Amino acid sequence: MTRIIAGEARGRSIKVPESGTRPTSDRAREGLFSSLNVRWGFADSRVLDLFAGSGALGLEAASRGAEEVVLVESSPAAVKVIQHNMGVVKHPRVTVRAMKASTYLASAPRKYFDMVLADPPYAFDDVDGLLAAIEPVLDDAAIVVIERHVDSPEPVWPKGFEPTGQKLKKRTFGIARFDMAIYHRALETEPNGNASEEEE
Numbered sequence: 171m172t173r174i175i176a177g178e179a180r181g182r183s184i185k186v187p188e189s190g191t192r193p194t195s196d197r198a199r200e201g202l203f204s205s206l207n208v209r210w211g212f213a214d215s216r217v218l219d220l221f222a223g224s225g226a227l228g229l230e231a232a233s234r235g236a237e238e239v240v241l242v243e244s245s246p247a248a249v250k251v252i253q254h255n256m257g258v259v260k261h262p263r264v265t266v267r268a269m270k271a272s273t274y275l276a277s278a279p280r281k282y283f284d285m286v287l288a289d290p291p292y293a294f295d296d297v298d299g300l301l302a303a304i305e306p307v308l309d310d311a312a313i314v315v316i317e318r319h320v321d322s323p324e325p326v327w328p329k330g331f332e333p334t335g336q337k338l339k340k341r342t343f344g345i346a347r348f349d350m351a352i353y354h355r356a357l358e359t360e361p362n363g364n365a366s367e368e369e370e
Contacts, residue, residue, distance in 0.1 A: 172226055174259065175200050176207075177233030184255040186224040187248045193224055194289060194317060198343035202315065203230055209334075210285070210313055212236045218278070218307065220271040220288040220300075225252040225264075227287045232261035236285075241266045242274045275303040281355070285313050292319040301328055310355040320347045327351050 171183045172193060186193045194202075206212070212234040219228030222241040232239045239261065243249050249268045256264050267274050271288070286304055294300075297316065304314060305328070313334075316325060320342050327333055331351040341348045 172196055172224070174226075174230055174233045175203065177212075177230070177235065179229070179233040179259045179261075182258050184224060184226060184229065184258050185251045186226070187245065187251050194226060194346065195344060198317075198346045198348075199226060199230060201343050202227075202348050203234065206285075206313070206315075207234065212285075215284040216282060216309075217285045217287065218242070218283045220274075220286065220304075221290045222252060222266070223248055223289065225255050225266070227289065229255055229259045229261070229264065231285065231287070232259055232264050236261075238263040239265075240274075240278075240283075242271050243268065244270045271300070272303060275307060278307045280306050281309050283307050283312055284309050285315075287315050287317075289317040292322065297325050298328075301325070301331070305330065305353070308353045308355070310353070312353045314351050314353060316349045318347050318349060320345050322347070325349050330354055330356055 172186055173196065174180055174182045174184065212231050214237045217228055217231045217236045217239045219225065219239065219241045222228055222243040225241045228239040228241045241252055243252060243266065249266055252266045288300065331353055334350040334352065
């Protein structure tokens with residue numbers, strides 16, 4: 171068991187899968203969300219939680235005021251746990267998608283999410299590919315958080331992603347490290363040579 175740390179569902183216990191996932195510790199989640207809450211907040215945000223596991227990250231965002239949360243998880247056992255936990259938190263606009271993250275991202279709404287929380291397995295070795303797949307679904311000024319093992323290489327953020335600049339010790343909790351960046355949608359050049367933001 172773990173718990174929701176703050177917000178409307180504060181203190182409510184939620185389940186974690188018995189095996190096959192690596193739940194983010196309460197301490198790490200509290201540190202991450204304290205940082206996110208101070209710098210960005212959650213009110214009216216649209217949050218995507220990839221490799222959701224128990225759904226704890228996305229459900230924490232829902233408890234803290236997110237407008238909409240999508241939880242993506244491919245493990246059938248974990249999806250059942252998520253469905254239970256959704257009933258505990260009781261947020262009206264939390265949904266779960268039972269599929270691989272790559273499958274969801276291929277057809278997800280474009281330029282939509284304000285925040286993406288990704289917690290792939292520590293053995294996952296295609297962070298570059300993951301970031302490329304995430305980019306089309308991001309709204310301008312979206313925040314992207316990737317949880318990695320503390321000893322894993324720092325990500326190479328592609329064009330348009332600006333690392334937050336937080337000191338390493340403020341992003342590290344036990345063996346977990348949170349890498350964060352803000353996405354700035356690039357300006358496109360119109361046929362007349364003027365630069366303008368991408369059209370919706």
